[in-house]
Amino acid sequence: MREKKLRLIITFHTTTDAMAFEKHCLAAGLPGRLIPVPTSITAGCGMSWMADPADRAALEDAIQKDALKVDALYEVVH
Amino acid sequence: MIYLDNAATTYHKPQQVIDAVVSxxxxMGNSSRGSHSGALKAARTVYDARCKAAALFGCDDPSRVVFTANSTExxxxxxxxxxxxxxxxxxxxxxxxxxxxxLYRLQAEQGVSLDFVRADKQGCVDYADFERLIRPETKAIVCNHASNLTGNMLDLARIGAVCKAHGLLLIVDASQTAGCVPIDMKSMGISVLCFTGxxxxxxxxGTGGMCIAEGVEIRPFKVGGSGVQSFSKTQPVQYPTRLEAGTLNGHGIAGLSAAFDFIAETGVETIHAKEIALxxxxxxxxxxxxxxxVYGDFSTDARAAIVALNIKDYESGEVSDELSETYGIATRPGAHCAPRxxxxxxxxEQGAVRFSFSYFNRSDEVDAAVAAVKEIAE
Incomplete structure (x- = not known):
């Protein structure tokens, strides 16, 4: 298994919101990728956006500025 | 075969639609079921199709585009x-x-009451009737955009204005017009637009959907797997997941997405103009x-490309069968699921023979159909 380290995890209410987020990030050149939601956050089975915590400000800025629908932001070892 | 039953389903599909389904x-995996490359391909495909549907129908939020099996669903x-x-x-x-x-089921099982705006012998309505039928407990007008029998179109902007004035929902069946007549939810005041693919x-x-205006909250018809919030005992409240329990028709939606591209590239007005000319x-x-x-109102081109007719007192099914067997022309006889x-x-008693035209029909096919009708009528 890959080495665990501190990650920024952004969760969504629906897959549609995750898709909209991914599309926006790809177009805007924002870092990260979709992964299954870590069980340390929720035991559900949705997907989440994983990025480096150093990119948090840029991603939060995009969420605010472009009214992207997200559930919550976490920093967890994953 | 000369296919003139496009109001039932269009027979000739753009190659890009076929290619998209095959691809x-x-x-392709299952949308909203994991994040491996196959699942993501499906999720991205479905999301792109939502965006295209929202753009075509003037729905502001792609998450309020819900995919279904057809407009009936x-x-x-x-x-x-x-x-x-x-x-x-x-x-x-x-x-x-x-x-x-x-509607009849709601009336029988849930104590909802109904009234119908009547049509005249040409299949036309008096728009003042909508206002006349409104009561304090009226909640909605549910109507199609165009009749699947006569092709007569309802003026949705006019009906939408009545709904807005009285605080009613406007639920629209766009089965005969989605893709071939311009539809804009906002300017027409549509609360829920139902379409088939x-x-x-x-x-x-097997593809279709609904676009839901802001503020319209629909209870789930079915509940089940959503790929998210799995430990919740209830269906997620967020659209579109709220109304999309179970695996979507991802392969079909891939084709529908390509179909949206074809419509956008060709232009709804161009498609309508060609169909109406035929x-x-x-x-x-x-x-x-x-x-x-001939039945219906042909005084305007604001209609669907449908001509319903009868020949003498011949049973419509016999005429349709003659058209098929002798002339190789596909039409639809009978009642067309439109009893009122x-x-x-x-x-x-007689039913009617419905000829319905698509963007892919040609004028020589139309001429052959005219000649066939003339021969049968001799």
Whole structure:
């Protein structure tokens, strides 16, 4: 298994919101990728956006500025 | 075969639609079921299709585009999920059973009351009737955009203005117009737009959907797997997941997405103009033939490309069969799932033979159909 380290995890209410987020990030050149939601956050089975915590400000800025629908932001070892 | 039954389903599909379905079936996972490359391909495909549907129909938020198997399913979801005992709903004589039966079921099982705007012998309505039928408990007008029997179109902007003035929902069955007549939810005041993918959009059968305006909250028709919030005992409240329990028709939606591209590239107005030109060519060729009775209002081109007719007192099924067997022309006879429309036209016993045209028909096919009608009428 890959080495665990501190990650920024952004969760969504629906897959549609995750898709909209991914599309926006790809177009805007924002870092990260979709992964299954870590069980340390929720035991559900949705997907989440994983990025480096150093990119948090840029991603939060995009969420605010472009009214992207997200559930919550976490920093967890994953 | 000369296929003139496009109001039932369009027969000729754009190659890009076929290619998209084949490509999806050669390698696509399940949308919203994991994040491996196959699942993400499906999720991205479905999301792109939502965005395209939202753009085509003037829906601001792609997450308020819900995919269904067809417009019947979309209409069932809307009609069963918005009303309660004591509510009153207005509909019209132009409706298909996909509207009528869900309404009749609400009436029988949930104490909802109904009124219908009547159609005249030409299949036209008096728009003042919508306002006349409104009562304090009226909650919605449910109607189609165009009759699947006569092709007569309802002025949705006018009906939408009545709904806005009285605080009513407007639920629209766009089965005969989505893709071939411009639709804008906002300017028309549509609360829920129900569409099918396999007719004027030129997509695969088994695809369709609904666009839901801001502020319209529909109770789930079915509940189940969503791929998210799995430990919740209830269906997620967020659209579109709220109304999309179970695996979506991802392969079909891939085709529908390509169909949206075809519509955008070709232009809805261009498609409508060509279909109406073909319809006019046929109508002009048959309307004055002795023994031929044409139904519907042809005083305007604001209509669907449909011509319903009868020849003498011949049973419509016999005429349609003759057209098929002798001339190789596909039409639709009978009642067309539109009982109230046939009652208004006085064609309950005879039914009618429906000719319906698509962007892919040609003028020589229309001429062959005119010649066939003339021969049968001799």
């Amino acid at each position: 999806a079936m050669q390698g 979309a209409l069932n979801i809307a009609i069963s999920g918005l009303f309660a005992a004591g509510d009153h709903i207005i509909s019209t004589d132009l409706e298909h059973n996909s509207v009528l039966r869900p 396999h007719k004027g959009l030129y997509g695969p059968q 319809m006019r060519r046929f109508y002009e060729g048959v309307k004055d033939v002795d023994g031929v009775t 429309m046939h009652e208004a036209l006085g064609t309950v």
